[in-house]
Amino acid sequence: MYDKFASQYDFFVNWKSRLAFEMPFLQEQLALLGGSPEEHKLMDTACGTGQHAIALARLGYQVSGTDLFPQMVSVANTNALAADVKIRFKTAGFGSIAPAFPGEQFDAVLCLGNSLPHVNSLSDLQRALEDFAATMAPGGLLLLQQRNFDAVMHAKNRFMEPQTHSSGDQEWVFFRFYDFEPNGKIQFSVLTLTRKPGGAWESTINSTFLLPILSGDLRAALELAGFQDLRFYGNMKGEAYDSAASGDLIAIARKNA
Numbered sequence: 001m002y003d004k005f006a007s008q009y010d011f012f013v014n015w016k017s018r019l020a021f022e023m024p025f026l027q028e029q030l031a032l033l034g035g036s037p038e039e040h041k042l043m044d045t046a047c048g049t050g051q052h053a054i055a056l057a058r059l060g061y062q063v064s065g066t067d068l069f070p071q072m073v074s075v076a077n078t079n080a081l082a083a084d085v086k087i088r089f090k091t092a093g094f095g096s097i098a099p100a101f102p103g104e105q106f107d108a109v110l111c112l113g114n115s116l117p118h119v120n121s122l123s124d125l126q127r128a129l130e131d132f133a134a135t136m137a138p139g140g141l142l143l144l145q146q147r148n149f150d151a152v153m154h155a156k157n158r159f160m161e162p163q164t165h166s167s168g169d170q171e172w173v174f175f176r177f178y179d180f181e182p183n184g185k186i187q188f189s190v191l192t193l194t195r196k197p198g199g200a201w202e203s204t205i206n207s208t209f210l211l212p213i214l215s216g217d218l219r220a221a222l223e224l225a226g227f228q229d230l231r232f233y234g235n236m237k238g239e240a241y242d243s244a245a246s247g248d249l250i251a252i253a254r255k256n257a
Helices: 002-012 015-033 051-058 070-083 122-135 149-155 215-224
Strands: 041-045 062-067 088-091 106-111 136-147 163-167 170-180 186-195 202-210 227-233 248-255
Touching (some): 002 070, 015 106, 015 136, 041 051, 070 088, 122 215, 136 215, 215 227, 215 248
Parallel strands (some): 062 088, 106 136
Antiparallel strands (some): 163 170, 227 248
């Protein structure tokens, strides 16, 4: 899905609004590392087009980023060049991040934007978290963001609010929806409509599968991977996590020293 969607991904997300909402919380959590940003190395996994990594680099952090799709990494490199920040981006998926940075240890690892549920199984989730831990310095900070699948799987709401974008003489509309599969997974699809003035709408659809990671399964996997001091939040305002009502599940933990 994301190899085909990379060139349009920054149209799909209102980054100005999203970063304005999320960065204060991210800065607050990263401040727990102590010292100044320039002292700390961060890893942004499943970095997509690099927008979070760029925002963190602008604060002074030494940032690296990985994504499974080279098309996303290419866009991330272009975005970082335009922003005049230095970030190392590499093509690496969950389970292969530590080997992509041999011998390096990061003070914090981030996995944002509902990326972690793209694992195929709970065993793959475990391998991904162990891979994160292998990249981290003792006592390092892990910050995960995903949908609150406890609530999603209970309500089974299929459709999300459409998103729009316009640039020059072209217009885009993005419709996101879920199909709940008999095997327990979710097929996540994005229907994209685009047109130029006076032209007909053209449509494309891209899909992928998600593993709806429940809060209990995530907690158990984090503890098994060697993380402690686990905290759950319901959003990046830092509000308390409510498994029945929160829109997101934000998990923050420390690697065992």
